[in-house]
Amino acid sequence: MYKSFIRPLLFRYDPEKVHHFTFDSIRLLNKIPGAAAFMRKKYTVNHPKLKREVFGLTFDNPVGLAAGLDKDAVLYKELSNCGFGFIEIGTLTPKPQEGNPKTRLFRLKEDNALINRMGFNNWGVAAAAERLKSNPKGKGHVLIGGNIGKNKITPNEEAVNDYEICFNALYDYVDYFVVNVSSPNTPNLRELQDKEPLTKLLMALQALNAAKPKQKPILLKIAPDLTDEQLLDIIDIVKTTAIAGVIATNTTISREGLQSENKSEAGGLSGRPLTKRSTEVIRFLSEKSNKAFPIIGVGGIHSPDDAIEKLKAGASLVQLYTGFVYEGPALVKAINLEIVKQGL
Numbered sequence: 217m218y219k220s221f222i223r224p225l226l227f228r229y230d231p232e233k234v235h236h237f238t239f240d241s242i243r244l245l246n247k248i249p250g251a252a253a254f255m256r257k258k259y260t261v262n263h264p265k266l267k268r269e270v271f272g273l274t275f276d277n278p279v280g281l282a283a284g285l286d287k288d289a290v291l292y293k294e295l296s297n298c299g300f301g302f303i304e305i306g307t308l309t310p311k312p313q314e315g316n317p318k319t320r321l322f323r324l325k326e327d328n329a330l331i332n333r334m335g336f337n338n339w340g341v342a343a344a345a346e347r348l349k350s351n352p353k354g355k356g357h358v359l360i361g362g363n364i365g366k367n368k369i370t371p372n373e374e375a376v377n378d379y380e381i382c383f384n385a386l387y388d389y390v391d392y393f394v395v396n397v398s399s400p401n402t403p404n405l406r407e408l409q410d411k412e413p414l415t416k417l418l419m420a421l422q423a424l425n426a427a428k429p430k431q432k433p434i435l436l437k438i439a440p441d442l443t444d445e446q447l448l449d450i451i452d453i454v455k456t457t458a459i460a461g462v463i464a465t466n467t468t469i470s471r472e473g474l475q476s477e478n479k480s481e482a483g484g485l486s487g488r489p490l491t492k493r494s495t496e497v498i499r500f501l502s503e504k505s506n507k508a509f510p511i512i513g514v515g516g517i518h519s520p521d522d523a524i525e526k527l528k529a530g531a532s533l534v535q536l537y538t539g540f541v542y543e544g545p546a547l548v549k550a551i552n553l554e555i556v557k558q559g560l
Contacts, residue, residue: 218544231321231330239291246294259299259545261552265559266301270510270532271433271460273391275359277301277552279523282514282535283363283394283437287337289344292351296358298545299552304535305344306363307396310381312340313367316401320483324476328518329490330538332467333401333483336365341385348389362390363437368402375408376420383424393432395421395459398439398466400484406439411449418457433460440465440493440515447497451505461510462501463535465494487538491516495529502530518543520554527560 226234246252266277280302286292289305296303315337322331338344341364351358364382366375383393395418397408408414418436425431436459438450454462467484474489494515501511513531517523518539526534539547 255297282537299548302359304361307365326475329487362386363394437463499529
């Protein structure tokens with residue numbers, strides 16, 4: 217129904233407006249008595265083979281929602297009803313910011329892709345933390361990752377302060393953290409991926425983490441555009457800073473092989489064109505590190521086979537974003553069923 221009726225209708229309109237309309241619709245739908253239970257029954261796969269113990273956390277299944285869709289933690293409970301094992305919110309910044317000028321989100325239908333130059337638009341970390349207070353600690357808890365970044369006006373020399381503010385604000389309410397230094401849509405942000413500033417940033421967060429009653433896993437989200445030499449640096453940085461793992465990968469600035477008319481729009485490209493490269497990065501990190509740390513695989517997962525390929529390449533968990541937009545919630549269930557079938 218989604219691909220044959222709902223998607224063609226939604227894809228006739230502006231992507232960002234459709235995003236807000238869809239969120240409002242999902243919210244209203246879940247307020248109907250019995251609707252949330254129906255969604256969970258329809259899309260959730262409960263099977264012991266899906267359970268995962270990764271960086272000290274227990275995941276009911278290994279398929280999560282990537283950051284970017286629910287930036288402000290407004291719909292994490294409702295989205296979890298689509299069968300996801302975990303939800304990543306953000307990217308969040310200390311101060312609210314509007315992001316880049318509109319229009320800033322584009323569909324590349326011929327390529328099964330999206331280009332976005334949103335620019336970390338969000339209502340600020342304090343607002344998200346307030347909403348996360350309603351996430352129960354026991355039964356019914358939605359496993360949440362907090363993706364954090366810096367404000368556009370913050371110079372790189374002071375970026376550590378922004379990440380520390382976000383870490384402290386979210387510490388009580390998220391299960392793991394993701395340090396985002398790989399978005400192409402905040403000026404100069406990717407310079408923080410260089411070895412020296414990135415090591416400094418992660419060490420500062422780990423020092424904060426060590427001072428807390430219980431340490432939370434900290435992961436690093438990296439770009440797919442890194443060279444092999446830079447990826448080897450990432451492996452060294454993970455070892456040096458003792459962070460919990462890596463998310464591979466964010467969006468790409470590459471436009472190789474695209475067919476869509478609007479392929480030259482500025483921003484980060486996600487979706488099907490990223491499938492191969494993100495898997496290559498996962499495999500490289502896994503093999504060169506001798507599987508020294510967990511990897512969450514994301515980028516171009518539009519089918520169960522795409523997810524299986526990433527798991528076999530070395531990913532412990534996977535995340536959906538653009539594939540979820542194009543394929544709908546049935547993709548989550550299909551991936552989990554295939555994982556059970558293959559016994560992965």
